[in-house]
Amino acid sequence: MKYSAKFAALLLTSVIGMSSVSSDAFAYAQDNSERKTYTLSERVGKKVAKIYDLYAADQIDEAITLALEIKPKKPYDKAYMAKFLGSMYAGQKGKGLEAIKYLQASVDADILSTNEHGNAIRTLADLQVQEKLFKDAIKNYRLWMDFTGKEDPKVYIRIGVAYMELKEYNNVIAPADKAIELQKAKPDDAPYRLKLGAYYESQQPKKAIGVLEIMVGLFPAEAKYWAQLGQFYMLDEQYEKALETMHIAYINGYLTTKSQILVLAQLYTNNMIPYRAAVVLEKHMKSGLIPRDERMLKLIAASWHQAKETKRAIKYYGEAAAIENNGELYYKQGTLSFELEKHKDAIKALKLALEDKKLRKPDNAMFTLAQAYFYNGQYKTAHRTMKSMQNAKTRSVAKNAKIWVKYIEDTAKRRKVKI
Structure with a gap:
């Protein structure tokens, strides 16, 4: 709430413009019969005219200097x-x-006309907000209303803002509600935003949701309120409502940020609709809204995996793994390829997985690799690999490897393949 020079000039006009200038002085036209009328002395009145001329000519420093030289004596x-x-x-x-x-x-002098005195109080309060003197501002906004007998929704909003700055969140609601009550024409969202902020800061998500539900009704074209409502439903663990709200926002084009798209995808996943999660993530990765990095590729892969779209999951696990040579992701790619009987692809991915010394289950990866060799007709390599797993640290792998070694030998013998 910064005062420009132009606005300050308007304030000056309110100081001088209400007065009529005579040859002797500025005579004030009393606008309230119950408030005593005063006029400027002749000496001060003449200098005020010169000061205003300077100010109007944008000679502001000179105007202030001349004003400071006046040493008025009368109240x-x-x-x-x-x-x-x-x-x-x-x-x-x-x-x-x-x-x-x-x-x-x-x-403090309380001697100016009704309009001038009221104007001074309100301007004072505005400046006190600007200078972060919030308690003083609240006092003077209330004084302005008491003195003028007026109720202005903008003043109630500023009182609410001051209470927000003071972190007195419970005191924000009443002035915000009063501002809403006084709105006669097109509703303003400012008091609703105040209430929302107060409820959020005081950790009252259900009340914040109530405000947002009203806001999306009053301001349906405001994209941010739809997204916020969906996120508040999530905070309150109302996941079905969260998804419904975010889905409506999405199809109306209101979700435009990376975080909003990720929230929507998470909601699809949490509500057992992984296919939509994958589609949304894939679409916005291609558009550039979501980065094509390991985390996002892995997320898309996991969504396709949950949606039983195994081929697509394999593709994205592989792309994610290649960025940082991530053995765990290569392992997932390999096991899924094995499930689809894509044995050559499985062998390639599992070998890459085993190059990662940080792989959590190398025995399992080696065992699956041996199986892939076998089903790919590479009996000798399968036999050698499986025999090495008979002494694996993982007991279940070692046990199964012994069974498989015998099975590979029997199959090779039956098919007359030398191993």
């Missing part, structure tokens, strides 16, 4: 000049605290 002159200086400083970079000092003096 009204003091209050008027304090507001004038506060309004000018509000447009100066790094002069927020200086502006607050003068505006506070003007407000």
Whole structure:
């Protein structure tokens, strides 16, 4: 909430523009019969006219210097000049605290007209938010409402923002609700965002969900709210609703980030729809939204594997394995190839897997490799490999290897193959 020079000029207009200039002084037109009328003294009035001319000519430093040279004595002159200086400083970079000092003096004097006094209070509160003086800002926003008898949804929103900054999350809800109540035309999402933030920070996911459900109804074209609702359903372990919401968001083109697509894929998987998870991940990898790295390729492979699309799983396990020569992924590629009776492919993948010294189950990989050799008609190699597994550290592998050695020998003999 930074005040530009242009906006500060508008503030100055509100200071001066409400007054009528006579040859003697600025005479203030009283707008409230119950508030006593005051006018600027002749000396101050003349100088104020010169100050405004300087400011209007963008000679801001000169205008402030001239204003500071005035040493008003009468209470009204003091209050008027304090507001004038506060309004000018509000447009100066790094002069927020200086502006607050003068505006506070003007407000404390409580002598300006109803409109001018109310204007000073609200500007003061705005500046206090800007300078992170949130407690003071809340007090003055409430003072502005008490003094003017007005209720402005924007003011309630700023009070809510101040409470958020103070981490007083329970105090955010009431002003946010009041702002919502006062909205007469097109609804604004700001107070709903405040409530959402407060409930999130205070770890009340169910209430946050309630707010988001309203938000997607009021602002259906706002993509971010659909994604957030889906993610909050996940946090609350409402996985079916999470999937329903994210699926609707996806088909409407609202999911546009890597994290959103990964959440959707996870939801498909968690809800036993791995085929859709794989399709979505594959599509967005090809588009470039999702990186083609080992993690993503492995995730796609696992999704195709769960979906019983074994050929596709084999392809992606192999691509993932090749990036970092990952033996575990080559092992998965090899075992799946073996299951599909793609024995040459299995042999190739399993040999690559065994090159990885960090492979967790090398005995199992070697055993499957020996079987693949056998079914590929390589009896001699199968026999030699399986015999080496009779002394494997894994007892079940060693036991089965002994059975297989005899089986390979019998088969080779029957087929008259020398091993």
